[in-house]
Amino acid sequence: MKELDPILHSQLRLAVMSILMNVEEADFVYLKEQTESTAGNLSVQLDKLSSAGYITVTKGFVGKKTRTTCQVTEQGRKAFEQYVEALKTYLNL
Amino acid sequence: MKELDPILHSQLRLAVMSILMNVEEADFVYLKEQTESTAGNLSVQLDKLSSAGYITVTKGFVGKKTRTTCQVTEQGRKAFEQYVEALKTYLNL
């Protein structure tokens, strides 16, 4: 039985990746809304995805307000697709 | 975003359920082989699935040797199917 990438096998990280797979980029606030997570949890999980090289996190400004935007990397895209393939063997899809 | 049942969102428990969904019953030794898990880990996770009402665990004998067999319950079957549906929204399937 195939291994399930532990970085992706986490509800919140998977939700984030799922969103980022379908969108050019997404910012912190948007991800927080969509995933209904707390800021702290989201912050931690974004760090993990970033450390794993699955996303890039860019801090910028919009006017005077900070804005943190995230994008999936090519590596992240691949990992996600492999995770999906592995899961299919578990789910009988 | 849908919640992912935490009882099923675990590699080993999911693997066990996946096997049990396709088979009338399976014993401890078989599950251990198929999942390539340690006996300790498997024992703990079977307990959790059992406590959740997702499987039944029956201890019997075959000759003089003990034999622990597992079957998925109707509740377990439903939970598994719902988990699959929930996951699909994450995986874009």
Next chain:
DNA sequence: TAAACCAGTTTATAATATAAACCAAATAAT
């Protein structure tokens, strides 16, 4: 200028997964 707010980060805690250590019975070896 103080109070409330926004966008996050850091830290503490609780839950989880996992393997190591253990146990009792059966079989094999000496």
Next chain:
DNA sequence: ATTATTTGGTTTATATTATAAACTGGTTTA
């Protein structure tokens, strides 16, 4: 016959994880 090994597990300890609570630094509002 007695000791060693294997089988089929369970219990317990540990390391990792997920999560929320508490905090921070700047910003707008009153």
